[in-house]
Amino acid sequence: MPIIEAKSLSKKYEFYRKQRGFAGSLKSLFYRKKLYSEAVKDISFKVEPGELVGFLGPNGAGKTTTLKMLSGILQPSGGSAQVLGFDPSKREPAYQKQFALVTGQKNQLIKDLPAIETFIVNKEIYEIPDKEFNETLEELINVFDIKDILDIQVRKLSLGQRMKCELVSALLHRPKVLFLDEPTIGLDVVAQKNIRDFIKKYNQKYKTTVILTSHYMEDIKELCQRVVIVNLGKIIYDGKLEDLIKKYAPHKLLKITFSENGIKKEEAQRFGEVDDFTPYSCTIKTSREKAKEVAVALLSSNLPVDDIVIDEADVDDVIRHIFKP
Amino acid sequence: MKKILTIIKAFWQRALTYRFTIFAYRVGEMGEVAVLVLMWSAIYGGQHTISGLTLKEMITYVLIGNIFYVMIRNFLASLVAGDIKDGNLSMALVRPMSYFSFIISREIGRISVATIMSILSQAVVILFFAGSFIWNFNILRILLIAAMVILAFITELLLSYLVGLIAFWVDETDGLYATIERVKKFFSGGYFPISLLPLAFVKVSFLLPFAYSFFVPAQIYLNKMSLMAGVKGLLVQIVWIAALYGIIKIVWNRGLKRYEGVGI
Ligand SMILES: Nc1ncnc2c1ncn2[C@@H]1O[C@H](COP(=O)(O)OP(=O)(O)OP(=O)(O)O)[C@@H](O)[C@H]1O
Numbered sequence: 351m352p353i354i355e356a357k358s359l360s361k362k363y364e365f366y367r368k369q370r371g372f373a374g375s376l377k378s379l380f381y382r383k384k385l386y387s388e389a390v391k392d393i394s395f396k397v398e399p400g401e402l403v404g405f406l407g408p409n410g411a412g413k414t415t416t417l418k419m420l421s422g423i424l425q426p427s428g429g430s431a432q433v434l435g436f437d438p439s440k441r442e443p444a445y446q447k448q449f450a451l452v453t454g455q456k457n458q459l460i461k462d463l464p465a466i467e468t469f470i471v472n473k474e475i476y477e478i479p480d481k482e483f484n485e486t487l488e489e490l491i492n493v494f495d496i497k498d499i500l501d502i503q504v505r506k507l508s509l510g511q512r513m514k515c516e517l518v519s520a521l522l523h524r525p526k527v528l529f530l531d532e533p534t535i536g537l538d539v540v541a542q543k544n545i546r547d548f549i550k551k552y553n554q555k556y557k558t559t560v561i562l563t564s565h566y567m568e569d570i571k572e573l574c575q576r577v578v579i580v581n582l583g584k585i586i587y588d589g590k591l592e593d594l595i596k597k598y599a600p601h602k603l604l605k606i607t608f609s610e611n612g613i614k615k616e617e618a619q620r621f622g623e624v625d626d627f628t629p630y631s632c633t634i635k636t637s638r639e640k641a642k643e644v645a646v647a648l649l650s651s652n653l654p655v656d657d658i659v660i661d662e663a664d665v666d667d668v669i670r671h672i673f674k675p
Numbered sequence: 676m677k678k679i680l681t682i683i684k685a686f687w688q689r690a691l692t693y694r695f696t697i698f699a700y701r702v703g704e705m706g707e708v709a710v711l712v713l714m715w716s717a718i719y720g721g722q723h724t725i726s727g728l729t730l731k732e733m734i735t736y737v738l739i740g741n742i743f744y745v746m747i748r749n750f751l752a753s754l755v756a757g758d759i760k761d762g763n764l765s766m767a768l769v770r771p772m773s774y775f776s777f778i779i780s781r782e783i784g785r786i787s788v789a790t791i792m793s794i795l796s797q798a799v800v801i802l803f804f805a806g807s808f809i810w811n812f813n814i815l816r817i818l819l820i821a822a823m824v825i826l827a828f829i830t831e832l833l834l835s836y837l838v839g840l841i842a843f844w845v846d847e848t849d850g851l852y853a854t855i856e857r858v859k860k861f862f863s864g865g866y867f868p869i870s871l872l873p874l875a876f877v878k879v880s881f882l883l884p885f886a887y888s889f890f891v892p893a894q895i896y897l898n899k900m901s902l903m904a905g906v907k908g909l910l911v912q913i914v915w916i917a918a919l920y921g922i923i924k925i926v927w928n929r930g931l932k933r934y935e936g937v938g939i
């Protein structure tokens with residue numbers, strides 16, 4: 351039984367184009383042309399309990415819109431969704447107590463108070479029993495190592511510290527489903543890794559089902575076995591990350607280093623398409639099947655090959671390739 | 676109930692972190708009332724009464740009326756509008772508590788610090804003008820006024836919330852809200868007693884909710900209005916509270932439809 355199911359989910363935003371200048375504003379008081387933007391078009395997917403799925407796609411692809419529909423913030427204009435057996439758009443408290451939405455852009459914490467105060471407010475809003483609250487909080491505090499910052503006003507915290515607290519406040523009610531919309535946005539690499547490690551650990555320990563969006567490939571690579579790629583409101587890929595590479599990157603990369611006096615570019619080009627060329631190292635692109643052959647040919651040639659590594663194409667490259675207009 | 680108290684407490688604490696700003700505003704408020712008192716003294720000149728009020732009564736009207744005013748007012752409209760426009764409403768919609776209860780509790784917590792400081796500072800102004808202030812300790816009248824002020828507080832919260840919801844349809848709300856505030860204050864008798872205006876106007880005012888947050892309780896305090904008339908006023912207030920609650924339900928549902936559709 352899937353825990354999340356989207357059936358032909360669609361969202362059309364209505365909006366009006368603002369006319370420029372005062373005359374334009376005046377005109378729009380009486381007449382405004384209604385415009386539509388189709389943010390999500392006929393999206394269907396299923397997520398099994400405990401899965402950690404990555405939503406990937408360029409700006410404006412419709413990721414946030416999809417998560418908003420799954421959380422019940424937006425009403426779908428077509429299709430339907432089911433999460434934990436509920437229709438999110440009904441906003442039933444029984445559903446709301448079982449999921450959480452965390453976004454890197456919108457904060458929930460009360461800025462002028464220490465994070466602990468928001469936690470206490472959330473405890474009441476989610477009607478968490480004292481005992482459960484204390485246990486969960488203590489555990490989360492330890493995992494995130496935020497004991498020392500609990501009593502500091504949230505606005506005095508660094509972005510990374512704040513994000514940790516945001517996550518804690520969203521997890522206090524032990525959600526079964528977690529929607530994370532760019533949780534690592536704007537964080538430095540260390541903080542990103544912290545958050546990432548935590549999500550991974552949390553998912554493994556509690557079998558929480560997670561949908562995550564991110565523009566940082568590291569997040570997706572490290573966390574998600576499965577990716578859903580969205581572009582222009584449509585799903586263009588849904589499957590394992592490795593399969594994506596195989597499907598969309600028919601080539602492999604040979605990373606070669608040379609010793610002695612190095613080589614000339616033309617010499618390398620005999621073996622395939624050359625990238626990142628220096629006399630002492632370069633990358634040669636070959637088709638998947640030919641990778642071994644080329645490597646052997648390189649070794650038996652008269653070039654001063656020091657080392658060869660056969661690598662999969664970089665996910666970033668693959669994604670870039672897919673999104674290329 | 677515990678939810679509400681916890682939220683009130685949290686935002687009360689938050690307000691305390693701004694106690695100096697809040698205090699600074701109070702200084703301005705005190706100055707404003709003092710100026711009003713001096714202004715009326717000048718206007719009276721040699722005159723004995725203006726529209727049935729002696730100078731002493733007029734000064735008492737201003738001083739006691741402003742105490743009611745600071746007890747009753749809130750700043751909910753811009754808070755609600757901000758949540759709608761910045762999309763904070765989205766985060767509120769995913770929580771198992773209605774936005775209405777959340778934001779009302781939040782506002783009560785938020786304004787309580789300012790309200791208490793205002794009451795104290797207005798009391799200081801009264802002491803300053805104690806010589807011109809009429810004391811009235813009639814217990815029935817005080818009870819009636821208390822009930823009226825409580826109802827006016829609720830009315831005002833609902834009204835502000837409703838005004839705040841305009842942000843679902845209108846992008847720029849600040850100017851609009853400032854204007855609405857002025858109109859409300861005018862109808863409430865906050866600028867001058869509405870009894871100075873034509874009788875028809877006064878009659879209409881008694882059917883509107885605004886006069887009950889300044890003019891009517893002040894008149895009751897000054898023994899210018901009978902207890903019976905006051906009790907009738909309470910009924911008008913109760914009808915308004917019910918009506919506003921109904922209107923809010925309708926407007927909220929329509930606004931939310933738009934929020935869901937447009938995403939705002
Ligand atoms: N309130 C709105 N009114 C009209 N159009 C909107 C609104 N919100 C989003 N859109 C449009 O819907 C599309 C999808 O937006 P969405 O925010 O879901 O993208 P996203 O995948 O989350 O992008 P990003 O990676 O930049 O966060 C975009 O084309 C955007 O312009």
Ligand SMILES: [Mg+2]
Binds near residue numbers: 413414415531
């Ligand atoms: Mg987004």
